[in-house]
Every structure is written in structure tokens, then in C-alpha cells.
Amino acid sequence: MEIRIKPAGMQELSGIYLPVKKTKAAIIMVHGLGEHIGRYEKGAAFFNENKYSFIGLDLPGHGKSPGKRGHISSFSLYDNMIDAMVAYLRETEGDIPLILYGQSLGGSIALHYLVTNNNMHRGIITSPWLKLSYKPPKIKVLLASIVRHVLPSLLQSSGLNPQDISSDPRVVNEYISDPLAHSLISVNLFFSATRNAEILLNCRDGLHIPVLLMHGDSDRIASVKGSEALAENNPMTELKIWKGGFHELHSEVFREEVMTYILKWLDKKA
Numbered sequence: 001m002e003i004r005i006k007p008a009g010m011q012e013l014s015g016i017y018l019p020v021k022k023t024k025a026a027i028i029m030v031h032g033l034g035e036h037i038g039r040y041e042k043g044a045a046f047f048n049e050n051k052y053s054f055i056g057l058d059l060p061g062h063g064k065s066p067g068k069r070g071h072i073s074s075f076s077l078y079d080n081m082i083d084a085m086v087a088y089l090r091e092t093e094g095d096i097p098l099i100l101y102g103q104s105l106g107g108s109i110a111l112h113y114l115v116t117n118n119n120m121h122r123g124i125i126t127s128p129w130l131k132l133s134y135k136p137p138k139i140k141v142l143l144a145s146i147v148r149h150v151l152p153s154l155l156q157s158s159g160l161n162p163q164d165i166s167s168d169p170r171v172v173n174e175y176i177s178d179p180l181a182h183s184l185i186s187v188n189l190f191f192s193a194t195r196n197a198e199i200l201l202n203c204r205d206g207l208h209i210p211v212l213l214m215h216g217d218s219d220r221i222a223s224v225k226g227s228e229a230l231a232e233n234n235p236m237t238e239l240k241i242w243k244g245g246f247h248e249l250h251s252e253v254f255r256e257e258v259m260t261y262i263l264k265w266l267d268k269k270a
Contacts, residue, residue, distance in 0.1 A: 005057060007084035010077055014064035015057035017088070018044050022051065024270060025097035025121065026089050028082065029056030032104030033129075033189075034070065034158055036063025036180045043250055046259050052266070053093060055085050059106075063180045070184035071153045075192040078109045079116070086119060097121040099266065104222060104247065105129050105193060111230070112196050115206040122269055123211035124262060127219055127247050130197045130226025134159070144187040152188035159183075164220040166251040167244070201229055207236040212265045216245020216252070238265070 006012045015037050019026075027047050031037050037056040044054035060077065061067035072078070086098060099122045102110025107128030114123050136159065147154050160183055162175050175181055200206075211234070215227040224241060231239035240261065242249055249258045 003055075003088070005084045005088055007077070007080040009080055010060060011066045013057040013060065013066075013081065013084075015055065015085075016041065016044065017053075017055045017092075018048050019053040019093060020048050020051055023053045023093065023096060024051045025099050025266070026053040026055060026093060027124075028085050028089070028098060028100050028120075029054065030078075030082065030100070030102040030106030030110050031056065031059065031062070032106050032127075033185060034062070034160060034182050035175075035178075038063060038180065039175075039178070040250075043259065046263075050263055052099075053089070053096070055089060057081060057085060062182075068153055068155070068186065069182050070155060070158065070189060071186035072189050072192065073152070075109075075112075075189075075196060079113055082110075082113050082117075097270075099124060101125075103127060103250070107222075108193060108196055108200065111200050111207075114209065114211065115200070115203055118208070120209060122209055122266065123207070124214075124266075125211060125227075126214045126249050127216065127222045128200075128213075128227060128230075129193055129222050130201055130230060131223040133220045133223045144190060148187040148191055152186065154187050155184045156187065156190070157183055158185045160221060164246060165248045166246050166253075167218075168251060168253045171248070171251045197226070201226065201233075203230075204233045205235070207234040209236060210269050211237045212240065212262065213237045214240045214242065214249055214258070214261075216242045216247065216249055218244050219247045221247040 058065035101124040215224040
């Protein structure tokens with residue numbers, strides 16, 4: 001069902017909440033840049049079928065949530081968003097285990113939360129924004145670094161090529177035709193996400209719960225090297241690299257295998 005939640009310091013955000021009776025745990029989903037939580041409805045149904053509740057919100061400036069497209073005034077607001085989902089679950093389902101699942105930008109947001117908070121039981125991180133697979137033009141970065149102090153909400157193209165999200169042409173075509181998807185990022189979000197990635201890559205033993213970290217070795221958006229570096233510094237992570245995998249492993253041609261792997265890992269850790 002569709003829900004609206006108002007995190008601290010933010011407007012109401014739009015999202016979905018799909019509970020199940022006698023749930024094993026709740027999946028808290030954080031999506032990536034330019035997309036929205038509606039793209040995870042099939043994944044939510046899969047988790048429901050296997051006795052996991054599911055909740056996720058459209059990030060500010062994404063999907064059906066208000067805000068300037070692709071902009072966040074402060075990276076810490078993402079923590080407030082996750083806190084609000086935790087509070088919602090506690091109110092509706094009580095003291096159940098919580099699993100934070102983040103994809104791409106959502107992966108780095110989730111990692112930041114896991115390092116700075118202790119209310120999650122496990123984490124699932126896929127294709128996190130730690131190192132980009134490409135280098136933005138230097139002049140573009142230089143101009144953005146100057147402008148962000150004057151006009152932090154200035155928008156630029158994210159440079160994301162829809163062909164890079166999945167090797168499945170149907171997924172790519174659906175993304176291109178999705179009216180809620182966009183290709184924008186503000187200078188403040190870009191620098192905040194970049195700074196967060198630097199902090200995470202220099203973080204040693206910062207993860208204190210089991211975390212499944214997965215990445216495709218053919219990801220042309222977020223580099224698999226970032227995930228490898230994070231896993232090397234944090235022994236609580238289990239790194240799984242998928243041969244031939246593009247950026248969205250849950251949307252790949254072998255997505256059933258990916259989701260089954262996640263489920264087995266969750267049941268094993270439970």
C-alpha cells in the first residue's frame with residue numbers, strides 16, 4: 001500500500017509499505033539516484049512471499065516525493081528518512097528485526113547509516129556509490145565546486161546512461177519510458193555523496209552487523225573496486241561479485257538467482 005511519512009526536518013515523503021503476518025523481519029529499502037521506490041515492487045513481492053515485510057520511501061526530489069529533482073540540502077536528512085521508517089515499523093509491527101537494503105546512491109546512504117547507527121540487525125548493499133566507473137570532466141567538477149557555495153541546488157545531468165543499468169533490454173526500455181525517473185543531480189548532492197564515499201572508503205571496522213555486499217563486475221556506473229576496498233576494511237561484510245552483472249543486479253537477466261542468493265543469506269544469518 002502507498003504511505004506518506006514525514007521525517008524530521010522534511011516534507012512528507014511518498015512510499016510503499018507491504019507487511020506480512022508473522023514476519024521474519026522487515027526490509028527497509030533505499031533506492032538509487034534518479035529512480036523511485038515503485039521500481040522495487042516486484043522485489044517487495046518476493047520478500048513478502050518469503051515472510052519479510054517491506055518498506056521504502058521515494059528520496060526527496062525523486063518519484064512522488066516533493067522537492068527539487070535530484071537535490072538534497074543536507075546529506076544528514078537521509079538519516080532522518082531512515083529513522084522515520086524505523087519509527088513507522090516499530091509503531092505498526094513492534095520490535096521485529098530490521099534489515100537495511102540500499103542500492104547505488106541508496107547503498108552509500110545505507111552504509112553511512114549502518115556505520116553511525118546501531119538499530120539494524122543486518123544490511124544488504126548492492127552496487128554502492130563508493131567509486132564511480134567513470135571520471136566526470138574536470139572542468140565540470142571544478143565549476144560545480146565553485147557554484148555549490150553560491151547555488152547548491154543548481155542541477156546538472158547525472159550522466160547516467162540507461163543502457164548501463166541492466167543487460168536486460170526490457171528493463172532498460174521500461175526505465176527510459178518511466179515518467180518518474182530522471183537524470184538530474186544537484187551540485188550539493190554530488191559533493192555530499194562524493195564526500196560520504198571518501199569517508200566510507202577510509203572507514204575500518206565501522207560495520208558491526210553482518211552485511212551482504214554485492215556488485216557486478218561489469219558495472220559501468222559504480223566501480224566494483226569501491227566495494228572490494230570497503231569489504232577489505234570491514235570483515236563483517238560478505239562480498240559477492242556477480243560475473244557479467246551490470247549496475248542493477250536485482251534487474252539483471254539472472255535476477256532470480258540474485259534474489260535467491262539474498263534470501264538464503266538472510267535465512268542463514270537469521
